[in-house]
Amino acid sequence: MHDIKKPALVIISVLVTAILTYCITMRAVNSRGTNGNSNQASVTNAYYVSPKGSDANSGTSPSLPFQTLGKAQIAMQRSPIKATYLMAGTYNLSSTFTLTSSDNGETWAAYPSDPPNSAILDGGSTSRANGLAVVFAIFGGSKITINGLVVQHFNDSGIEVCGGTHHCFGPTADSNVVKNNIVHDFYNRYGGGIHVLGTAINTKILNNAVYNSNSRGINATADSPGVGSVGDDISGTDIENNVVLNTCLSESDDGAIYVQDDYYPSASTNITIKNNFVRDYGSVSGFNKGIYIDDGLSNATVTQNIVAGTGQWAVQVHGGSNVTITGNLFDIGGSGNQQVLFYQCSPGDFRSTC
Numbered sequence: 023m024h025d026i027k028k029p030a031l032v033i034i035s036v037l038v039t040a041i042l043t044y045c046i047t048m049r050a051v052n053s054r055g056t057n058g059n060s061n062q063a064s065v066t067n068a069y070y071v072s073p074k075g076s077d078a079n080s081g082t083s084p085s086l087p088f089q090t091l092g093k094a095q096i097a098m099q100r101s102p103i104k105a106t107y108l109m110a111g112t113y114n115l116s117s118t119f120t121l122t123s124s125d126n127g128e129t130w131a132a133y134p135s136d137p138p139n140s141a142i143l144d145g146g147s148t149s150r151a152n153g154l155a156v157v158f159a160i161f162g163g164s165k166i167t168i169n170g171l172v173v174q175h176f177n178d179s180g181i182e183v184c185g186g187t188h189h190c191f192g193p194t195a196d197s198n199v200v201k202n203n204i205v206h207d208f209y210n211r212y213g214g215g216i217h218v219l220g221t222a223i224n225t226k227i228l229n230n231a232v233y234n235s236n237s238r239g240i241n242a243t244a245d246s247p248g249v250g251s252v253g254d255d256i257s258g259t260d261i262e263n264n265v266v267l268n269t270c271l272s273e274s275d276d277g278a279i280y281v282q283d284d285y286y287p288s289a290s291t292n293i294t295i296k297n298n299f300v301r302d303y304g305s306v307s308g309f310n311k312g313i314y315i316d317d318g319l320s321n322a323t324v325t326q327n328i329v330a331g332t333g334q335w336a337v338q339v340h341g342g343s344n345v346t347i348t349g350n351l352f353d354i355g356g357s358g359n360q361q362v363l364f365y366q367c368s369p370g371d372f373r374s375t376c
Contacts (some may be wrong), residue, residue, distance in 0.1 A: 067103050069094045070133065073111035084109065084133065091119050091130075099124050107133040108171060110140035119143075120159045121166055123193055130158075132170035139204055145176030150209040150236070156182050162192030167199040172206075178213035179241075180205040180232075186221025186254050188245060194255075195222035200230065207234045211273065214241030214280070215266075224258035231265045237273040239266035239300075244283040244290050244319075255289040256281070262296045270304030270333070277314025277338070278303040284317040288342065293322035302331035306360060312352075315339045325349045333360065340366045 068082075071094050075087035081097055087109055088094050094106040104127050121128065132141040147153025155178040160166050162185050173180035181203065185195030205215035215232035218225045218241070225242070232239040240261055244254035261279060269278040278300045283290045295313055304310030312329035313336070315322055320342040329336040330353035337352075339345050347363065354360035 068105040068107055069097050069103060070107050070109060071113075072109035073113055075109075084135070091115075095119075095121070095125065098128055105129040105131070107131055108141035109133045110136040112142045112144055114144050114146060115154060115157060116146075118154060118156045118159050120161055121163045122160075123162050123164065125160075125163050125166060127165045128163075129167040129169065130171070131167070134170075138170070139172050141170070142172040142174065144174055145180075145208075147175045147177045147209055150177045150211065153177055155179070156213070158182070159184065160195055160198055161185070161190045162195055164194075164196040164198065167201070168203060169199075170202045172204045173215075174205070174207050177209045179210065179217040180208060180215045182213070182217045182219060183222045183225050184217075184219040185223075188254055189220035195220070195225070197224045198222070199226045199228065201226065201228040203230045205230065205232045208236070210235055210237045212237065212241070212243075214238040216240045218242035218256055218259055219254075220244070221254045222256055222259075224260075225256070226260045227262070227264060228260070229263045231267075233265075233267040233269070234271070235269045236271050237269070237276050238280045239269040239278045239303075240264060240280070242281045242293070244288075253283060253289050256283065256293070257289070257291045258293075259290070260294045260296075261298065262294065264298045266298060266300045266303075268302045270308065270310040273304070274308035274310065276304065276308075277311040277316070278333075279312070280314045280316060281319050281322065282316040283319040283342075288318055288320040290319060291321040293319065295322065295324045295327065297326045298328075300327065300329045300331075303329075303333035305332060306334045309334050311335045311338045311364075313337045315342050315345055318342050320344045322346070323348075327351070329353070331355075335361050335364045337362070338364045338366065 070087035072087040075089040077093040079086040081088040145154035145157045154176045157176050159182045183198050184190040242256050242259045244256040266278045270276045300312040303312045310333045318341040322345045324347045326349050328351045352362045
């Protein structure tokens with residue numbers, strides 16, 4: 023039965039890749055607008071940033087944009103305006119751009135009149151030893167949206183959503199949205215292209231493309247200070263409609279989409295991993311996984327995903343409970359060394375029962 027079904031899965035994987043490529047190409051072809059053109063339409067009640075702008079400008083029109091993200095942040099904190107559009111160009115950052123609870127309710131998005139994928143945040147990393155660890159961070163902020171940006175070249179996390187006192191020394195991060203971004207070419211050990219950390223609840227990670235990483239592509243982690251202590255909480259994390267390609271390139275025992283909660287019973291509930299396309303997640307010998315439910319994380323649903331290409335296990339569940347895995351497609355290759363699902367029982371680690 024495996025040999026009969028495998029060609030169909032390969033065809034589906036190829037079709038999904040082709041459809042995604044077509045959609046991205048057509049979006050670029052059909053886009054209009056160029057950075058710095060005074061004929062560009064402005065959006066009511068927004069600030070604008072451009073690498074060609076000036077912080078002496080008003081920042082309130084595409085023809086008079088600010089130059090730095092920090093200037094727009096200060097302007098929004100002092101204003102009822104809660105949207106900033108990043109115009110086309112490369113923003114070479116020398117330090118992490120961080121939003122806090124003072125920035126609640128803001129939207130940071132690519133300028134819609136510019137070509138897609140043209141607002142680029144660059145962390146300057148060429149290896150794990152240089153450049154920024156984190157490019158764009160939300161520390162204790164809530165109801166913040168990051169939409170349509172390209173984030174590249176860093177050594178831990180491209181977009182990080184962090185809350186709580188254990189990691190971020192601040193309030194809970196709640197109801198943040200990371201969508202329609204491209205995050206690529208980074209040198210992480212942990213972290214991730216998109217990383218949810220600490221007490222960060224109801225985070226939505228939607229419609230992003232993440233590719234070319236040493237380790238995890240999308241990562242949501244609730245750590246406890248120690249086994250048996252009260253842990254962090256990533257309840258309501260929703261990872262949907264993302265494409266995660268070519269991850270776990272140099273790390274072992276890792277996952278393209280990775281979620282973790284090492285306090286038992288798990289504080290985190292209602293975790294959703296749905297309708298993602300994952301391909302090539304390391305090597306068989308590296309024990310890497312397409313979707314990794316690690317360290318006791320429980321109360322999760324994994325559904326309607328496609329996992330294909332290289333790697334060891336399509337899905338692994340390590341020590342958790344109440345995890346539903348249904349309606350997924352797994353193309354695990356023909357070598358005989360890959361597996362669809364591995365459940366690892368570790369009651370000693372997480373005080374759980376199996």
